Amino acid sequence: MLKINNLTVAHGAIRAIDDISFSVEKGQLAAVIGSNGAGKTTLMRALSGLKGAEKGTATWLDHNLLHGKPEHHVRQGVSHVSEGKSVIAQLTVEENLDLGALWRRNRDEAKATKEEVFNLFPRLGERHKQSADTLSGGERQMLAIGRAYMSRPALLLLDEPSLGLAPLVIEQIFQSIRQIVDSMNVTVVLVEQNAMGALKIADYGVVLNLGRIAASGKASDLIADPAVRTAYLGF
Amino acid sequence: MNQFLDMVLIGISAASIYSLMAISMVLVWRSTQVVNFAQAGMALLSTYIGYELVARVGHFWIALPLAMILGAAFSAFIEFVLMRTLQKHSSQGAIAAIAPIIATLGLLGLIRAGIGFIWGHADVQLEAPLSKVGYTFGDVTIVMSPMGLFVLLFVITLMIIVSIVFQRTNIGLALRASAYAPEIAQLAGIRVSGIRTLGWAIAGAAGAAAGILQTVNGTGALTPESLEFSLLLVFGFIAAVIGGLESLPGAVLGALILGLVLAAVQIYISGALVFIVAFLLLLLVLGLRPQGFLGSKAGRRA
Numbered sequence: 001m002l003k004i005n006n007l008t009v010a011h012g013a014i015r016a017i018d019d020i021s022f023s024v025e026k027g028q029l030a031a032v033i034g035s036n037g038a039g040k041t042t043l044m045r046a047l048s049g050l051k052g053a054e055k056g057t058a059t060w061l062d063h064n065l066l067h068g069k070p071e072h073h074v075r076q077g078v079s080h081v082s083e084g085k086s087v088i089a090q091l092t093v094e095e096n097l098d099l100g101a102l103w104r105r106n107r108d109e110a111k112a113t114k115e116e117v118f119n120l121f122p123r124l125g126e127r128h129k130q131s132a133d134t135l136s137g138g139e140r141q142m143l144a145i146g147r148a149y150m151s152r153p154a155l156l157l158l159d160e161p162s163l164g165l166a167p168l169v170i171e172q173i174f175q176s177i178r179q180i181v182d183s184m185n186v187t188v189v190l191v192e193q194n195a196m197g198a199l200k201i202a203d204y205g206v207v208l209n210l211g212r213i214a215a216s217g218k219a220s221d222l223i224a225d226p227a228v229r230t231a232y233l234g235f
Numbered sequence: 236m237n238q239f240l241d242m243v244l245i246g247i248s249a250a251s252i253y254s255l256m257a258i259s260m261v262l263v264w265r266s267t268q269v270v271n272f273a274q275a276g277m278a279l280l281s282t283y284i285g286y287e288l289v290a291r292v293g294h295f296w297i298a299l300p301l302a303m304i305l306g307a308a309f310s311a312f313i314e315f316v317l318m319r320t321l322q323k324h325s326s327q328g329a330i331a332a333i334a335p336i337i338a339t340l341g342l343l344g345l346i347r348a349g350i351g352f353i354w355g356h357a358d359v360q361l362e363a364p365l366s367k368v369g370y371t372f373g374d375v376t377i378v379m380s381p382m383g384l385f386v387l388l389f390v391i392t393l394m395i396i397v398s399i400v401f402q403r404t405n406i407g408l409a410l411r412a413s414a415y416a417p418e419i420a421q422l423a424g425i426r427v428s429g430i431r432t433l434g435w436a437i438a439g440a441a442g443a444a445a446g447i448l449q450t451v452n453g454t455g456a457l458t459p460e461s462l463e464f465s466l467l468l469v470f471g472f473i474a475a476v477i478g479g480l481e482s483l484p485g486a487v488l489g490a491l492i493l494g495l496v497l498a499a500v501q502i503y504i505s506g507a508l509v510f511i512v513a514f515l516l517l518l519l520v521l522g523l524r525p526q527g528f529l530g531s532k533a534g535r536r537a
Binding site: 048050069070071074075079080081082086087088089090091095098099100102103147148150151 | 405408409411412415416418419420421422423424425426427
């Protein structure tokens with residue numbers, strides 16, 4: 001399970017994440033919601049090793065997430081899809097996917113994982129020879145998630161996959177994320193500004209506000225909570 | 236007609252050596268965003284090592300690949316010791332951008348002084364292993380000699396190997412990904428800092444080949460203050476910039492254009508204008524197409 005205790009992450013003098021604690025059970029989908037500047041992206045960057053933390057702890061199973069670089073965490077089963085369609089435009093679709101599995105010794109397993117990705121996102125299979133910059137926004141997001149999945153993670157950190165996408169495409173991406181949790185045995189932390197959409201597919205929810213946890217609990221409870229509804233869900 | 240053929244042959248021969256240097260600069264630029272002025276010094280050192288190896292082993296054909304390997308090792312060492320330290324200690328602002336470049340200038344002086352200390356300041360002679368007399372067909376002698384032909388074929392072979400490695404292998408994929416998007420590569424599990432060192436190593440090998448081939452195909456003379464190596468740096472850099480600074484095919488294309496233009500100037504106008512024309516060409520290309528022939532606009536902005 002993912003355990004975060006008294007985590008503080010700062011940008012200079014500003015505490016972007018201020019003393020937060022929560023945990024996510026294995027095999028669950030946790031949504032971290034909140035407005036712009038709530039500290040969501042900073043939290044994700046700290047968990048994947050891109051950003052150092054000031055204090056606190058964060059562990060996945062018995063692996064310390066606050067120690068070591070991202071390439072180290074990937075080998076321990078933690079993959080991060082960073083904000084804004086993190087694909088490499090100069091590479092082909094297939095190269096982007098292969099990149100996520102380069103470190104894996106067992107090439108047959110890596111190949112099998114690629115088949116899983118093509119089953120999950122058939123569009124990527126159809127376009128595997130194309131350059132990634134010919135893809136639509138939604139396809140790029142699929143590719144970014146697919147690339148992270150190529151490392152066969154046990155914990156997947158997704159930073160705003162819905163950013164800049166049309167509602168129908170968002171729906172499709174969210175369904176795929178739920179599918180990754182349910183049938184591929186992956187624990188997911190999903191950071192979203194699209195709070196309602198994220199909570200609808202999530203098991204657990206954390207509401208961040210200015211670096212602190214404003215509310216947390218079962219996703220269905222959060223949706224039902226009048227205070228959360230008016231402050232963060234907009235109705 | 237004969238003059239035109241000479242121009243093409245001279246141009247292509249020069250271009251083959253510029254392109255090695257240009258590729259070397261592009262690889263360093265792509266992996267660490269540093270313009271490495273020490274590359275002339277590193278190539279010179281590798282050439283001296285080649286000279287030493289020829290003297291000890293007796294075979295140019297063994298000395299050449301060995302010097303390339305040692306050049307790669309030295310370049311990797313510089314990245315590992317100097318560049319990593321600089322990056323660790325100057326992470327932001329103007330100093331971070333300037334410090335590595337100044338450091339490479341310092342390194343250039345240091346290498347030249349070191350060479351003078353070891354081998355002395357007098358000329359040493361690296362003999363060409365093949366004839367430098369042009370091939371003769373009937374009563375026509377062309378400017379291409381067995382040595383020149385070897386240089387050309389060797390460079391073409393290296394280019395083919397480099398493009399296969401970059402386009403078709405896992406290491407190549409890691410090298411490209413780390414160059415285009417280091418953070419995403421890192422998140423994908425690539426050990427980017429190791430890949431960076433590898434990029435410098437390949438650059439070192441290419442620079443060593445450029446230095447040795449230029450020397451044996453030229454006068455064969457070497458001094459620590461060698462003007463030829465300064466020109467090699469300048470022309471390699473111009474070729475790399477014309478090509479877009481981040482593209483390997485661009486570097487080869489830039490070298491080809493530069494080589495042919497300079498050969499044309501040399502044959503039809505005057506050899507004295509070569510230097511001026513090289514810089515005019517650079518300014519012209521930067522004025523009309525700042526991102527170079529094969530560079531991307533987005534890449535330049537980032």
